[in-house]
Amino acid sequence: xxxxxxxxxxxxxxxxxxxxxxxxxxxxxxxxxxxxxxxxxxxxxxxxxxxxxxxxxxxxxxxxxxxxxxxxxxxxxxxxxxxxxxxxxxxxxxxxxxxxxxxxxxxxxxxxxxxxxxxxxxxxxxxxxxxxxxxxxxxxxxxxxxxxxxxxxxxxxxxxxxxxxxxxxxxxxxxxxxxxxxxxxxxxxxxxxxxxxxxxxxxxxxxxxxxxxxxxxxxxxxxxxxxxxxxxxxxxxxxxxxxxxxxxxxxxxxxxxxxxxxxxxxxxxxxxxxxxxxxxxxxxxxxxxxxxxxxxxxxxxxxxxxxxxxxxxxxxxxxx
Amino acid sequence: xxxxxxxxxxxxxxxxxxxxxxxxxxxxxxxxxxxxxxxxxxxxxxxxxxxxxxxxxxxxxxxxxxxxxxxxxxxxxxxxxxxxxxxxxxxxxxxxxxxxxxxxxxxxxxxxxxxxxxxxxxxxxxxxxxxxxxxxxxxxxxxxxxxxxxxxxxxxxxxxxxxxxxxxxxxxxxxxxxxxxxxxxxxxxxxxxxxxxxxxxxxxxxxxxxxxxxxxxxxxxxxxxxxxxxxxxxxxxxxxxxxxxxxxxxxxxxxxxxxxxxxxxxxx
Numbered sequence: 001x002x003x004x005x006x007x008x009x010x011x012x013x014x015x016x017x018x019x020x021x022x023x024x025x026x027x028x029x030x031x032x033x034x035x036x037x038x039x040x041x042x043x044x045x046x047x048x049x050x051x052x053x054x055x056x057x058x059x060x061x062x063x064x065x066x067x068x069x070x071x072x073x074x075x076x077x078x079x080x081x082x083x084x085x086x087x088x089x090x091x092x093x094x095x096x097x098x099x100x101x102x103x104x105x106x107x108x109x110x111x112x113x114x115x116x117x118x119x120x121x122x123x124x125x126x127x128x129x130x131x132x133x134x135x136x137x138x139x140x141x142x143x144x145x146x147x148x149x150x151x152x153x154x155x156x157x158x159x160x161x162x163x164x165x166x167x168x169x170x171x172x173x174x175x176x177x178x179x180x181x182x183x184x185x186x187x188x189x190x191x192x193x194x195x196x197x198x199x200x201x202x203x204x205x206x207x208x209x210x211x212x213x214x215x216x217x218x219x220x221x222x223x224x225x226x227x228x229x230x231x232x233x234x235x236x237x238x239x240x241x242x243x244x245x246x247x248x249x250x251x252x253x254x255x256x257x258x259x260x261x262x263x264x265x266x267x268x269x270x271x272x273x274x275x276x277x278x279x280x281x282x283x284x285x286x287x288x289x290x291x292x293x294x295x296x297x298x299x300x301x302x303x304x305x306x307x308x309x310x311x312x313x314x315x316x317x318x319x320x
Numbered sequence: 321x322x323x324x325x326x327x328x329x330x331x332x333x334x335x336x337x338x339x340x341x342x343x344x345x346x347x348x349x350x351x352x353x354x355x356x357x358x359x360x361x362x363x364x365x366x367x368x369x370x371x372x373x374x375x376x377x378x379x380x381x382x383x384x385x386x387x388x389x390x391x392x393x394x395x396x397x398x399x400x401x402x403x404x405x406x407x408x409x410x411x412x413x414x415x416x417x418x419x420x421x422x423x424x425x426x427x428x429x430x431x432x433x434x435x436x437x438x439x440x441x442x443x444x445x446x447x448x449x450x451x452x453x454x455x456x457x458x459x460x461x462x463x464x465x466x467x468x469x470x471x472x473x474x475x476x477x478x479x480x481x482x483x484x485x486x487x488x489x490x491x492x493x494x495x496x497x498x499x500x501x502x503x504x505x506x507x508x509x510x511x512x513x514x515x516x517x518x519x520x521x522x523x524x525x526x527x528x529x530x531x532x533x534x535x536x537x538x539x540x541x542x543x544x545x546x547x548x549x550x551x552x553x554x555x556x557x558x559x560x561x562x563x564x565x566x567x568x569x570x571x572x573x574x575x576x577x578x579x580x581x582x583x584x585x586x587x588x
Contacts, residue, residue, distance in 0.1 A: 132422070133422070133423055133569075133570075134566055134569075135569045137565075139565055140565055140566075197563060197565075198562075198563050198566050199546070199562060199563065200546045200547065200548070200561075200562025200563045201545070201546065201562075202563075203545070260543075262543050265543060265546075267543055267546075277543060277546050277562045278562075279548065279560050280487075280488065280489055280560075282489040283423075283427075283486060283487055283489055285427075285430075286423040286424070286426045286427045286430070286486075287423040288423070289566070
């Protein structure tokens with residue numbers, strides 16, 4: 001819930017309840033920035049409890065002040081911050097920064113901390129489909145924090161053309177839409193982020209809203225993925241070994257799948273999520289590596305084998 | 321003036337005698353080897369040499385004294401012992417795999433011909449070694465021979481080598497670097513075999529820990545921040561992985577880890 005507390009030509013004071021969706025709060029901030037009103041960081045934000053329609057709402061009171069054109073907008077500084085714990089125990093921190101790299105821009109980021117106990121939101125049956133050998137104990141089932149962001153160029157809004165204004169509105173709307181999708185469906189990332197642990201990468205997961213949108217487009221296939229057929233698994237592992245042992249290509253990207261080779265080690269990424277780092281892969285023909293089995297079935301279900309082979313062949317041919 | 325060519329005959333049995341081996345090294349140290357001839361029938365090797373103290377640097381020739389077993393190279397005697405082992409011939413080790421490690425079982429069934437491996441041990445004695453050192457080294461060699469003659473020791477080594485071959489998928493031999501580490505296995509072989517026959521009782525609640533006792537250490541992968549853990553057994557790399565937790569329930573690794581840990585404590 002968002003409610004106007006006071007409004008003048010110089011500032012607008014709003015109450016934002018903790019239950020207000022993050023994408024709405026971000027949209028509000030971006031809209032006000034485009035109208036020349038900004039929140040000036042912590043000094044403009046204070047915790048608040050407000051009685052609305054006979055019910056108390058926990059939230060924050062935020063002052064958006066008319067932007068002073070003389071003040072430096074060409075420095076990186078934090079504009080707006082909100083940290084809430086949602087009904088399932090996830091901590092969601094929204095940060096909007098003013099950034100400047102040649103052009104003024106706003107960076108919108110969400111830092112999401114999953115709850116310690118994710119059993120209520122995690123589809124364990126889905127995870128168990130990929131391995132008969134790995135036991136998903138409490139240590140393995142820990143989901144890393146997610147940090148997702150997007151940057152929107154913010155031209156000097158007083159002197160922009162109509163087409164630039166339309167472009168700005170379009171990029172803002174796209175970002176807000178992607179945030180909405182992320183807010184609704186980020187749980188679908190959890191099984192893959194658990195599988196990410198098997199690659200040895202146990203740190204926070206960093207991605208962009210655009211990457212999440214690509215992930216969302218393939219969500220129906222991802223949900224349908226299961227234990228790969230023996231043929232698919234063998235074919236995928238053979239392709240991995242061919243790439244790992246090649247001496248010409250260091251990296252290759254086919255659609256959302258990325259192979260990178262460093263020394264004798266192969267890294268496999270899908271939708272920007274690292275799912276394997278391995279020195280030797282042939283044992284995974286028999287021992288179920290959840291990440292490799294998942295990618296093998298995904299590649300099989302999206303008929304990507306021939307594209308990968310063709311891309312490797314083409315890239316090698318170009319470099320010879 | 322160089323001396324005339326003369327022949328020395330080395331009986332194959334003598335090469336394992338420390339004193340005779342020591343004397344041979346001393347003799348060859350100041351000789352140029354002209355020709356060698358192996359007499360399989362009489363189990364001896366005849367070497368034609370020229371004794372020449374001024375010709376030290378020219379006497380680097382390498383030759384076999386006992387085919388595939390002892391060679392002379394760079395003024396050293398290199399003794400090699402290699403034994404081909406297949407888990408298919410070792411019932412306790414095979415049953416352990418069949419009953420507890422379905423992934424290795426699947427591999428054995430799919431590629432039985434790939435499951436055999438060589439267990440390997442070698443020593444090098446040189447002219448600069450004292451007689452005492454050569455006595456110790458040859459004693460280690462003979463001890464290794466006795467260890468691999470014992471069927472219970474072979475069950476343990478067959479299992480360890482098969483586990484290594486499964487995870488590494490390599491034709492490298494199972495190399496024994498320090499024969500003294502085998503001594504403890506040899507002493508506790510009955511207990512170890514007992515665990516091998518009833519692993520679930522002893523190992524179900526056993527937790528492999530990342531400690532020096534179970535010899536797990538780390539090295540960089542080349543990718544920033546990604547570190548591989550290496551699981552070793554008898555100085556052989558069994559498994560390299562960036563996330564050891566994935567294998568923490570594998571009874572095969574628990575078994576090897578428990579042997580290493582118990583032997584470190586000398587209390588099985």
